[in-house]
Amino acid sequence: MPLAITIWVxxxxxxxxxxxxxxxxxxxxxxVSWPPANNLLGSLRQIRGLGVVVLVTGLLLTGMFATNIFGQWALRQWHRVLSNIPIVKSIYNSVKQVSDTLFSSSGNAFREAVLVQYPREGAWTIAFVTGKPGGEAAIHLSGDYLSVYVPTTPNPTSGFFLMVPRADVIVLQMSVDEALKYVISMGVVAPPVQAAALNRNPVG
Known part of the structure; x- marks a missing residue:
């Protein structure tokens, strides 16, 4: 079954x-109205998998372009243009800020898996730490709080954003990848228990 699903995907x-x-x-x-060009394009349609090759090649060329000096300058100009277009700039800047925060190598977003009580006291679920509350929300919260993302099952791309006291959070030794597998599998694929977790929470 896993092989069949892998082949299907x-x-x-x-x-x-x-x-x-x-x-x-x-x-x-x-x-294009030039017959030789149309014949060449028609022959390309018969090659299965060529779309993947073109996509991978395009990604590699884009990465090479973005890493050189001219590419960096072009990207800055592109960001500047989008940041000056009404309506577009609000969406673009918001998405860019979130993506820069989530995927930054120096950031703390999605670097730690934890257990939190949700949706009620006594019911526990896996969540991911995204940082600490900021702005006006932080002013109204007294004490040490964490911002966490609670994914849904089996689709972790949707979920809930919670601000919970640090004292109510249990830090897990499992990696984020292992925690995601646990969530997606609806608890069927449990990650191995780490030695540190056994020492901290001994069985029996």
């Missing part, structure tokens, strides 16, 4: 990439 991704690539070829063929 890979085949679906391959079909999706090919579908996008074929759509681009069709759009180009509708514009």
């Amino acid at each position: 890979l085949n679906s991704v391959l079909g999706l990439m090919d579908g996008v690539f074929f759509s681009v070829i069709t759009a180009v063929q509708s514009v």
Whole structure:
């Protein structure tokens, strides 16, 4: 069953990439009227998996472009243009700020898995620490609080944002990846118990 699901997922991704690539070829063929070019584009449509190759090549070229001096300058200009467009700038700046915070190597977001009581006292679930409360919310909270994200099961991309006292949080020794697997599997795939957790919470 795992092998069949893996093959199905890979085949679906391959079909999706090919579908996008074929759509681009069709759009180009509708514009280009030169027969040799149309024949070449038509032959490319017959190559299965070419969309994935083109996508990977495009990602590599984009990464090489973004890492050089000219690429950095072009990215700064692009950010400046988007930051000056009404309505667009509010969405773009908000998403950029969240992504920079979540994926920054020096940040603390999603670096730690914890246990919290949710949705009621006595019921526990896995959450991920995203930082500490800030702004006006922090002013109204007395004591040491943590900001945590509680993912839903089996889709962890949706969830709930909570601000809870640090004293009510149990830090887990499992990695974030292991905790995500635990959540996605609905508790079926339990990560191995770390030695540190056994020493801190001895069995029996």
